Amino acid sequence: MAKTPKKEYCYLNGKIIPVNDAKIPVIDIGVLRGYGIFDSVAGIDDRIVFFDEHYKRFETSAKIMRLKIPLKKGEIKKIIEGLLKRNGYRLSKIRLVLTGGKTIGSLDFDRRSENFFILAEKTELPPKDSYTRGVKLITAEYEREIPRAKSNDYVAAVYLQPSQKKAGATEILYTFRGNVLEATTSNFFIIKGNKLITAKDGILFGITRDKVIGLAKRSMDVEERIVKTSEFKAADEAFITSTYKKVMPVVKIDNLIIGNGKVGPKTRLLMQRYNELEQK
Numbered sequence: 666m667a668k669t670p671k672k673e674y675c676y677l678n679g680k681i682i683p684v685n686d687a688k689i690p691v692i693d694i695g696v697l698r699g700y701g702i703f704d705s706v707a708g709i710d711d712r713i714v715f716f717d718e719h720y721k722r723f724e725t726s727a728k729i730m731r732l733k734i735p736l737k738k739g740e741i742k743k744i745i746e747g748l749l750k751r752n753g754y755r756l757s758k759i760r761l762v763l764t765g766g767k768t769i770g771s772l773d774f775d776r777r778s779e780n781f782f783i784l785a786e787k788t789e790l791p792p793k794d795s796y797t798r799g800v801k802l803i804t805a806e807y808e809r810e811i812p813r814a815k816s817n818d819y820v821a822a823v824y825l826q827p828s829q830k831k832a833g834a835t836e837i838l839y840t841f842r843g844n845v846l847e848a849t850t851s852n853f854f855i856i857k858g859n860k861l862i863t864a865k866d867g868i869l870f871g872i873t874r875d876k877v878i879g880l881a882k883r884s885m886d887v888e889e890r891i892v893k894t895s896e897f898k899a900a901d902e903a904f905i906t907s908t909y910k911k912v913m914p915v916v917k918i919d920n921l922i923i924g925n926g927k928v929g930p931k932t933r934l935l936m937q938r939y940n941e942l943e944q945k
Contacts, residue, residue, distance in 0.1 A: 674751050676744045676783040678735075681751070687782060694774040695764025701817040702726040707908050707943075708757030708785060711749045714908075714943055716742055718872045722815065723761055729814040732763055735781050748785035758788040758909065762817070791910055796936065799916030799928050800835035802848060802905070803828065804894070808841040812867050822849040836905060838918060841867065845892040851907035853915075855892065855900040855923075856885075856931050862896070865889040873906040873939070880938040885931065897921055902929030904936075911943070912936040 695701035704723040707714040766778030836848040852874040903915040914928040
């Protein structure tokens with residue numbers, strides 16, 4: 666007899682319900698116009714990783730997009746903890762999603778009708794060889810419209826998936842007018858000598874990004890500035906950071922080999938330091 670699939674639960678507008686039963690109205694502006702925000706948090710067993718930092722960014726995104734979070738910080742944390750226990754996964758991808766609500770006319774919405782839901786889905790770590798051998802990125806010309814807000818607009822990332830898969834790349838690295846920005850779901854860094862270099866403008870400030878910058882300052886110089894695509898050739902090492910990828914080494918961008926094509930010592934050190942920090 667086939668085993669019955671485990672029922673997964675989520676939070677939606679005041680209720681804990683099975684994910685398959687969750688619905689939002691088709692007239693929600695998040696559906697019709699893609700207007701909404703989200704944040705992604707990692708869960709390990711029943712522990713939320715860096716919740717305070719993620720909530721602060723979610724709050725910032727809401728302010729930028731003129732959306733109101735319907736619950737207080739402590740209430741949201743309790744809901745997430747309850748979902749983690751109820752779903753019972755070893756590793757979880759927690760997503761907070763807030764949409765504008767009922768569409769008015771064509772481009773406005775009722776700011777008292779937001780839809781807020783929380784998912785706590787099962788996830789797994791990336792393949793080990795992503796960290797031991799490094800990964801490839803490919804570039805695309807694109808700059809997000811409101812980079813400081815973590816909005817639901819991932820049209821470019823979705824559109825570019827066939828190109829990413831064809832190239833065997835882990836992510837798309839966005840560049841714009843010769844400047845290096847960020848990847849589809851991560852921030853990007855290069856290392857030159859004893860300098861860690863990353864973009865400062867036109868990007869979303871990742872939580873992992875900020876943690877890694879702090880860890881790097883123990884032993885390296887850090888430059889947050891305009892980064893040119895021409896700097897790829899001179900880079901000794903490169904890596905991306907995100908909540909679910911952590912610190913992931915990059916050894917190839919398009920057809921260019923980074924450094925000697927292997928995971929560098931400074932990247933390995935930052936990988937170790939971040940993994941230790943995340944477990945605290």
